[in-house]
Amino acid sequence: MKKFGILTLLTVILMSFTSISGYQPGDKATDFKLKSVDGKMYSMSDYKDAKGFIVVFTCNHCPFAVKYEDRVIELAKKYKSKGYILLAINPNDPAAAPDDSYELMKVRAKEKGFTFPYLFDEGQKIYPQYGATKTPHVFLLDKNLIVKYIGAIDDNVEDASAVKVKFLENAIASLEKGQEPEVPLTKAIGCTIKVKK
Template identity: 90%
Template sequence: MKKFGIFALFMVILMSFTNSTGYQPGDKATDFKLKSVDGKMYSMADYKDAKGFIVVFTCNHCPFAVKYEDRVIELAKKYKPKGYVLLAINPNDPAAAPDDSYELMKVRAKEKGFTFPYLFDEGQKIYPQYGATKTPHVFLLDKNLIVKYIGAIDDNVEDAKAVKEHYLENAIAALEKGQEPSPATTKAIGCTIKVKK
């Protein structure tokens, strides 16, 4: 009986550890309600006809996020007519990264002409659920909020024209054909998410 108790305790610890790493492909994501730079609250439930969601954890100041901004804008434009909604979320705590404050998010979105919601993860409640660790970090969900792909947008941070593998776009193409993306995960390359110490 004692052995069983130790085993049960071990399983609880193991499960709590596994859950803390966030979503894996095949998991159902929880919806969120976050404030965008336009002052409105957005959630995935607002998009009843969406075929899927491209959730991008990104920010203002990270050099990697900045290098991907134009690509994110293009992705939003390209896939919106196909029914995929792009939602960008800033997960950083402005106390740790002042350049990522809500006010400066508004400035950045206006400068770059964002055509998608740029949401603020106030209190940093959403990014740990997803398991995002970098900016940028992408999660592709189907219309039922099942996670289909997690990781990088493509294989070349430095040069959009030199990209050989369009991971996110390939994953969307697989969904369109009713297939599972392969790879379903890649390593996100970017800055660590900033948390107040």
């Protein structure tokens, strides 16, 4: 009886951890409908011919997110022609991070010349589903919205020219070959997502 009780307790703990942690590689992601800086609503179902989606949780103010901005812009350009749509999502609550307001998102997108939707997770409903914890935090989905890779873009936050391993690009290369990524999960390095207290 005691053994059964411990097993039940462990199961409950694991289930509660899973629900907190969000998606894992192999899970099917749910679509979303979020407002972009152009005032339009976007969802993955808008892209019928997409081969996959690069969902990047990012923001205006986080130093890590800022260091990755140019790389995110390049990724969007490089992979759009290959059928992969990059969607950037700001998960921060502007009450906790005023620099990440929708109005300032519009300013930042214009300054940087974003060519991809920069979406606002109003009410912070989407990032918990995904299990995003940092900005930036990347989720690679195939055309069926199956999660194939979660984590960091590459192995060097500080210097794009010193990157040795391009985690995200390697995962996309595997998908292109019809294979599963060798490394489906890495640790996202960045700022914590800001929630109103």
